[in-house]
Amino acid sequence: MVVNSVHWFRKGLRLHDNPALQEALNGADTVRCVYILDPWFAGSANVGINRWRFLLESLEDLDSSLRKLDSRLFVVRGQPANVFPSLFKEWNVTRLTFEYDSEPYGKERDGAIIKMAQEFGVETIVRNSHTLYNLDRIVEMNNGSPPLTFKRFQALVNRLELPMKPLPTITQEQMSSCRTKIADNHDEHYSVPSLEELGFKTQGLDPAVWKGGESEALERLNKHLDRKAWVASFERARINMCSLIASPTGLSPYLRFGCLSCRVFYYNLRELYMKLRKHCSPPLSLFGQLLWREFFYAAGTNNPNFDRMEGNPICVQIPWDHNPEALAKWAEGSTGFPWIDAIMTQLRQEGWIHHLARHAVACFLTRGDLWISWESGMRVFEELLLDADWSVNAGSWMWLSCSAFFQQFFHCYCPVGFGRRTDPSGDYIRRYIPKLKDYPNRYIYEPWRAPESVQKAANCIVGVDYPKPMINHAEGSRLNIERMKQVYQQLSHYRGLSEQVKNIVIYNKNLGSRSEDSSDRKKSTSPVLIKGPMWPRHLMVGYSGRVQWGEVLSNNATDLCSPLRTVSLWFALLNTSHDHGLVSFHIV
Incomplete structure (x- = not known):
């Protein structure tokens, strides 16, 4: 055959x-x-x-x-x-x-x-x-749901065998055993298109900082591993001016596009670590960075709404503001905060920013200052970031906005202090915002505080040549911390409520009957969320796009009242004692 x-x-x-x-x-x-x-x-x-x-x-x-x-x-x-x-x-x-x-x-x-x-x-x-591990196996080991803490994910991974070893590169001998039929007109029909053919205007486009392809990826990997001392002592949290600039040994876009095998990277790291016998432990080591990638892949694998708030069972439903004008200023690097604007300018020009720089701008957009949904920031990163990956991008934004995975909402990145600690001289800002290049170090992070004489000497007047700060950070962050505190207090209230629930009694107003028997309860695989104002006395349950009489998936109160878990039943609390002819569940 x-x-x-x-x-x-x-x-x-x-x-x-x-x-x-x-x-x-x-x-x-x-x-x-x-x-x-x-x-x-x-x-x-x-x-x-x-x-x-x-x-x-x-x-x-x-x-x-x-x-x-x-x-x-x-x-x-x-x-x-x-x-x-x-x-x-x-x-x-x-x-x-x-x-x-x-x-x-x-x-x-x-x-x-x-x-x-x-x-x-x-x-x-x-x-x-594309991943180190079989994600379906990890979900299976976690009773059919993805692990939602990194600690739990690590515990599951530690029970697995080591990832499969990488296969060798395809050889001439392998290819010679099977032909590729090539015709003279194949270049015309099957060639790689240019940016111009795809409708992009390339005039004025800066040279690529990151060159795509497997050849470049493998060359970078070799350079990366040659830095043995750095690799062995790598800690993710370390950052300075040099680390803010794209490195010739950076690998993240190559892992995202699969130009570099994550298994090749993993086993090269493992071999180097074993030789040096001194390395960090996850999550700070380079291997830990690979695990974070796997963690977000696992979290999103069975959740089609992982990249949005609505219908996403692991995402806290936070009432973010809708402010297109503020979003545009953030995306275009025109916030009036040089540290934030330099980061967003680098992202737009080069397609990459340091991971802690990502933290800074994500916090500024969401819970730190502007109170704009993480979904909007995620879409901007999806457009501009070379290594933007559906699972990792969405997971990171939920994490940084305290919408999932991370709840330390009281910790915010200051758009002035964080940058100043990282790069006291402000060289990073001067590189990406040349308008501010002549500002003295004292004012480079807060040009609006510079006296008029200093602004004139620097040929950059705040409010004319460079925007004024779009928000008072001290006031905005204080307000947003209080907002986030209220959100989590509300979640804590319902978690506490769940512990008090002993039983759920079904009332059917139209039939005038009451049932506590669950033996004939049907099960549905397509629960839907019915939204409503919150009140802790009545529950309305919907399945398969409509409310149905007397059907309940679970009387497990923890499942019912835990918004942060993937649950078998979604619900909304109503602010009325009337059940509108629908099934009403009373907590007793």
Whole structure:
């Protein structure tokens, strides 16, 4: 039987440690490596030009590596559901391979493609290599729900075997056993497009600080590991002026796009640590950083609403303000706080900022100063940040806004003091906000405090050449801490209430009956949230998009009253004693 394989690249843009690609080659007569690019998606505001440039450079590097093996990358325009039927027919495909995607959207997409492939008689092989561990196994070990604390996640990981060792890089010998049919017109139809072809204006675009591709990733990894003393003593919290600038050994975008295998990184670190016998323990070590990545992947794998507040069972429902004007000032680096503006300028220009710089601007936008939803900040990062990953990006924003994972809301990053401690001379600000370059160190973080004579001497008048602070930080942060305190007091109230609940009695007003028997209660797998003002005496329960009589999933009071846990029953408390003809649950 002739085996015609197609390997579908998505993430995992590499030839080293690529088990799904290895499966495509095994026993195949022909193989084609495909990347499906949706031209419409290129015009989306959710992905900025730096991210697109990094992706296209990664595809060009992958294509170059494949050509050295007498193959090539076929970049196909369209959407997977529309592209594959024609490819299956045209190339007589019998086998499709791709890397496992743990995120809900990816799982839904891949499920549809697998079903389609079956209809065409195409075998599908999926292999995991984007994460160190099998996330479904971690969820299973945690009784079917993702671990929501890093400590619990570590405990589960410690019970697992070491991650699978990475596979070797694809060789010429492997590729020579199966042909890639290449025609003269393939460059015309299947080449990697340019930014201009995708509709981007490149005039005035700064040179890339981060060059995309597997070749660059492996070169950076070698440089990274050559810094043995630094790697062995790495602690995440350390930061200074030099660490704020993009490093030639930085790896995060390469891990995000799969240009670098996380397993290759893990085992290289492990080997180095064993040689040096002196290293930090997670979560501060570099290995700990890989674990945080896995933690957020696990938290989001079965939660399609992980990237939003509404319908997200692990996210605290905080009444954020809606302020598009303030959001725009933050996103454009025009807040009037030089430390914040320098960070956002670097992000927009280069596509990367230090993780503690991310903490500073995220806190400023959300609970620290502006009281704007983390969802808005997450979308800006998704557009601008090279290493923005659906799970990690959303999880980090929930964490930094104290919406999940982290509740120390009283700790805020000062937009003046934090920067000053990090870079007392203000060189970072002068680099990214040249308008302020002539300000003396004393005023570089607070130019509005400079006397008029100093502002004139620096050729930068606050309120004219550089904006005034958009908010009084001391007052704003104090107010927001009080707001957050009220939110968590309310949560604490309902947790305390849950401990008092002994039983739930069902009242059916229309039928005039009362039932305490749960033997005939039906179960639903699609509970929905019914919103309403809060009052701790009446519960209204909905399932499958509507309220149903006398049905309850659980009489476990802890489940009912814990907004921070994935629960079998969602509910809303009403501010009225009337049940409006619906099922009413009274706490007794």
